[in-house]
Amino acid sequence: MKNKYLFGIIALLFFGGILIYAFSSSSSTYENDFQKAALKNKKVKIIGRLDKSENVQIDKKENKFSFILVDEKGNKAKVICLGMPPNNFEHSTTVVATGKFENKIFFATQILTKCPSKYEAEIN
Amino acid sequence: MIGNFFLSLAFVAILLSSLFYFISFYKKDEKASQIGRIFFHLFSIFFIAASGLFLNLILSHQFKYKYVYSYSSTDLPLGLLLSTFYAGQEGSFLLWILWMTLIGLFLDYYFQKRKEFESSSMANYAAIILLLVSISLFAKNPFKLTYEEETYLPIRHINSSMYNSEIFAHNLLYDQKSGEAYFKLDRNLYEILKNKRINLSSFIVEGRGLNPLLQNFWMQIHPPVLFIGFALGGVLFAFALSFLMRNDYKNMPTILLPWSSFFVGILGLGLILGGYWSYGTLGWGGYWGWDPVENSSLVPWLIGVALIHFLLLQKKSLTEKEAANGSYVKTNLWLAGFAFISILYSTLLTRSGILADASVHSFSSPEGYGIYFLSAAGIIFLLWFSILFLKRRKYLSSTNIENFSYLSRELALLTASIFVLFSALTVILGTSSPIFGISTEVEYYKKLNLPIAIILAFLNGFSLILKWKTNDKKETLKQTFFYSIISAIITVVFSLVSKVSSINLILLIFVTSFALIINVEKTYKSIKKGILKPGAFIAHLGFAIILFGIASTTGFELKETKELLKNKPESIFDKTFKFKEAKLSEDGKKYYFEIELIDGDKKEIIAPIMYYSEYNKSVMKEPYIAESFLYDLYIVPLYYETRKDETYKTYELKKGEQAKYDNYDLLFEGFEFSKDARENMNSGKDFEIGIAIKVTDANKKEYTAKPAFVSQNGKTFYKEYVIEDLNLKFEILQMNASGKIDLAVSLRDKTYDNVFAIEASIKPFVSLIWIGSVVSFLGLMISFVRRIKES
Numbered sequence: 001m002k003n004k005y006l007f008g009i010i011a012l013l014f015f016g017g018i019l020i021y022a023f024s025s026s027s028s029t030y031e032n033d034f035q036k037a038a039l040k041n042k043k044v045k046i047i048g049r050l051d052k053s054e055n056v057q058i059d060k061k062e063n064k065f066s067f068i069l070v071d072e073k074g075n076k077a078k079v080i081c082l083g084m085p086p087n088n089f090e091h092s093t094t095v096v097a098t099g100k101f102e103n104k105i106f107f108a109t110q111i112l113t114k115c116p117s118k119y120e121a122e123i124n
Numbered sequence: 125m126i127g128n129f130f131l132s133l134a135f136v137a138i139l140l141s142s143l144f145y146f147i148s149f150y151k152k153d154e155k156a157s158q159i160g161r162i163f164f165h166l167f168s169i170f171f172i173a174a175s176g177l178f179l180n181l182i183l184s185h186q187f188k189y190k191y192v193y194s195y196s197s198t199d200l201p202l203g204l205l206l207s208t209f210y211a212g213q214e215g216s217f218l219l220w221i222l223w224m225t226l227i228g229l230f231l232d233y234y235f236q237k238r239k240e241f242e243s244s245s246m247a248n249y250a251a252i253i254l255l256l257v258s259i260s261l262f263a264k265n266p267f268k269l270t271y272e273e274e275t276y277l278p279i280r281h282i283n284s285s286m287y288n289s290e291i292f293a294h295n296l297l298y299d300q301k302s303g304e305a306y307f308k309l310d311r312n313l314y315e316i317l318k319n320k321r322i323n324l325s326s327f328i329v330e331g332r333g334l335n336p337l338l339q340n341f342w343m344q345i346h347p348p349v350l351f352i353g354f355a356l357g358g359v360l361f362a363f364a365l366s367f368l369m370r371n372d373y374k375n376m377p378t379i380l381l382p383w384s385s386f387f388v389g390i391l392g393l394g395l396i397l398g399g400y401w402s403y404g405t406l407g408w409g410g411y412w413g414w415d416p417v418e419n420s421s422l423v424p425w426l427i428g429v430a431l432i433h434f435l436l437l438q439k440k441s442l443t444e445k446e447a448a449n450g451s452y453v454k455t456n457l458w459l460a461g462f463a464f465i466s467i468l469y470s471t472l473l474t475r476s477g478i479l480a481d482a483s484v485h486s487f488s489s490p491e492g493y494g495i496y497f498l499s500a501a502g503i504i505f506l507l508w509f510s511i512l513f514l515k516r517r518k519y520l521s522s523t524n525i526e527n528f529s530y531l532s533r534e535l536a537l538l539t540a541s542i543f544v545l546f547s548a549l550t551v552i553l554g555t556s557s558p559i560f561g562i563s564t565e566v567e568y569y570k571k572l573n574l575p576i577a578i579i580l581a582f583l584n585g586f587s588l589i590l591k592w593k594t595n596d597k598k599e600t601l602k603q604t605f606f607y608s609i610i611s612a613i614i615t616v617v618f619s620l621v622s623k624v625s626s627i628n629l630i631l632l633i634f635v636t637s638f639a640l641i642i643n644v645e646k647t648y649k650s651i652k653k654g655i656l657k658p659g660a661f662i663a664h665l666g667f668a669i670i671l672f673g674i675a676s677t678t679g680f681e682l683k684e685t686k687e688l689l690k691n692k693p694e695s696i697f698d699k700t701f702k703f704k705e706a707k708l709s710e711d712g713k714k715y716y717f718e719i720e721l722i723d724g725d726k727k728e729i730i731a732p733i734m735y736y737s738e739y740n741k742s743v744m745k746e747p748y749i750a751e752s753f754l755y756d757l758y759i760v761p762l763y764y765e766t767r768k769d770e771t772y773k774t775y776e777l778k779k780g781e782q783a784k785y786d787n788y789d790l791l792f793e794g795f796e797f798s799k800d801a802r803e804n805m806n807s808g809k810d811f812e813i814g815i816a817i818k819v820t821d822a823n824k825k826e827y828t829a830k831p832a833f834v835s836q837n838g839k840t841f842y843k844e845y846v847i848e849d850l851n852l853k854f855e856i857l858q859m860n861a862s863g864k865i866d867l868a869v870s871l872r873d874k875t876y877d878n879v880f881a882i883e884a885s886i887k888p889f890v891s892l893i894w895i896g897s898v899v900s901f902l903g904l905m906i907s908f909v910r911r912i913k914e915s
Contacts, residue, residue, distance in 0.1 A: 023554075
């Protein structure tokens with residue numbers, strides 16, 4: 001019986017340790033405020049809406065694209081991401097970008113978009 | 125309305141069924157059990173009737189029903205139209221209950237030989253159905269009418285002969301942003317229509333239709349299979365509760381083993397079908413993307429896998445001591461319970477909108493009290509389970525026995541099961557993290573589950589070297605060494621051929637080879653003893669094959685992005701790609717980008733697909749996949765555009781000005797504007813204004829190019845001019861009143877290029893993932909048949 005508990009505790013510590021390590025090293029927090037996000041020197045997910053007054057710039061030679069994201073408070077941030085914009089990018093309402101701020105430019109590794117269903121769109 | 129009537133009857137019937145079964149169990153009243161059974165049959169009739177009505181609404185396009193309007197349309201082929209039954213949340217709950225109903229009817233038959241289990245199991249099983257039916261009736265009602273809430277329908281969905289009427293004037297709205305006209309539908313309008321005796325279903329003539337992403341062959345198969353798995357989870361949970369109520373656990377392995385094998389087999393099949401679907405449909409990240417929706421079905425599967433192994437341990441311990449209940453009774457009860465609780469939890473998580481920012485799959489924002497229902501139900505069932513468990517805890521602890529040596533198949537199974545559960549834990553934690561405002565990357569799952577996979581693959585093979593109970597150390601070592609040598613040879617060959625350098629992957633290849641060889645040998649040996657014997661070995665063999673496939677596709681994938689110019693051959697992976705043209709499909713919905721692929725002597729036309737989806741308001745892409753045993757050629761369309769090429773140059777010239785194009789001297793000599801032309805222009809007739817460009821080549825040979833501005837039948841355009849000998853094309857871009865012109869010169873036929881960009885990849889041994897899955901599924905089904913015969 002004693003062995004069983006010892007085994008259990010060791011297993012628990014072992015798995016718990018690995019879990020916490022993996023979790024902390026590959027997770028990021030959501031940030032609604034770009035100013036705060038810029039101060040954090042680590043990977044974050046920023047949530048904002050696409051600034052539609054500025055064009056999404058696509059650089060096909062370098063295989064990257066950039067755009068301006070606006071947060072709730074109206075802070076703007078330039079986002080650069082490798083690859084091509086996702087399918088429904090230009091029509092998106094909310095954009096979630098994963099990456100890191102470097103000198104006020106957000107270098108994203110992943111972009112997720114949320115699109116409005118046109119039937120849910122506000123109609124005035 | 126009649127649909128809701130039947131659904132309500134079903135609700136009452138299943139409530140009474142559960143109640144009478146409970147009475148029967150606690151009052152030891154056989155009659156009550158019979159009444160419970162009658163009510164269950166009544167429930168089945170009512171519920172199947174309600175489902176039939178619902179299906180009929182879909183098939184007859186009754187768009188006055190919100191669900192039918194939201195998920196179907198008249199242009200869907202029959203198969204896909206049928207699949208809209210479960211395209212939305214409301215319908216998917218119906219499907220879930222429908223499977224539980226059918227399985228319930230089978231259980232009724234199953235219990236005829238096992239009377240003593242009937243009332244306690246069916247009471248709980250009916251209670252689970254009751255929960256789902258109440259969600260369907262009160263929170264996610266499939267029979268809601270379109271006008272019950274204010275809804276805006278695009279004008280094209282309305283019968284055009286009707287909406288122009290004066291009375292509807294204030295229902296018509298124009299959205300400037302999208303440029304579309306909408307029709308406001310609400311209760312008032314319904315009243316107006318009713319007074320005019322217009323049927324709402326003839327008023328709304330078209331539905332929103334099915335999301336193009338779901339318009340896929342697998343939509344007809346994957347969700348139903350997955351929901352059978354979910355329904356089987358309910359069976360396991362009901363049985364676990366039943367054992368606790370009866371406080372008799374000796375039969376647990378014999379009863380639960382076939383059901384859990386079936387559960388794992390079907391749920392696994394559902395998962396892999398989803399994987400195969402997402403592999404063929406783009407943007408979902410290959411065959412597995414660790415997306416919350418995928419994860420949430422993976423967790424119950426992993427728990428089921430652990431359950432099978434712990435049940436086996438209990439079974440083995442039972443053969444030794446007749447009187448006791450065997451070991452791991454508590455563990456098995458909890459696992460059977462959590463297989464179902466985790467299904468509820470994942471349903472809650474993926475449908476509540478909590479994961480809206482984290483999932484690729486689009487989910488509606490939290491809606492109604494469906495979430496509260498699910499959470500409440502989950503908590504009630506967990507409490508019910510815990511109360512029963514606590515009541516039996518002392519008894520269960522006193523009957524626990526564990527006696528196996530450290531070198532035994534028992535310990536190997538135990539360790540493997542713990543690692544499977546650990547994997548489940550990592551997935552639950554990662555998937556739940558958005559609740560706490562934290563997001564986990566795909567890396568997190570990979571980092572943790574790759575080592576687990578290595579350990580599991582090793583144990584997969586090693587546990588079979590070991591015998592039950594005890595083993596001779598020397599003999600074990602000898603065998604392990606023998607198999608390791610063969611695996612090492614395979615690994616070395618494989619690594620040299622593929623030049624892989626990741627230690628983890630080499631290890632994974634090694635251990636999967638190890639497991640493969642042993643399982644093949646064991647299957648071969650045991651198949652001689654009877655066709656049903658090798659079920660477990662076949663299932664494990666399949667698992668090893670899957671892992672081998674995963675290791676090779678992740679480790680040795682080749683990827684290249686390339687822009688293909690029209691008719692220009694490009695070489696990727698020793699194959700020649702030549703983009704031919706973009707062809708519109710026959711139904712005019714999709715563009716097929718035809719590429720001529722030359723591979724050695726073989727020449728074929730392949731076509732990745734892109735199209736604009738009105739439904740999603742975005743461009744959809746479908747890859748082209750050439751599947752073969754050794755590797756898949758996977759071609760993703762990136763973009764298609766018309767681009768000016770480098771030979772294209774523009775000039776701004778005044779009369780008499782010179783310019784240079786390549787080796788040619790250009791001179792703008794002047795306009796050619798005849799008197800006739802001038803008169804024609806003034807009188808509004810057809811006319812032409814030409815310009816003359818003198819072109820001198822390196823050998824001082826002279827040519828004249830005469831592009832022109834033309835007015836014909838009231839339309840104006842610029843006419844290009846080609847100097848055939850030089851293969852040069854001249855176009856006027858603009859003519860100014862000041863006498864300046866903008867001129868473009870280029871090589872003929874090369875003015876514009878159609879650029880089609882692709883990402884091509886070679887995925888080695890993806891086929892093994894599908895083959896392994898089929899093998900594994902077969903193995904589990906063989907086990908199921910064998911175990912159900914034993915029980």
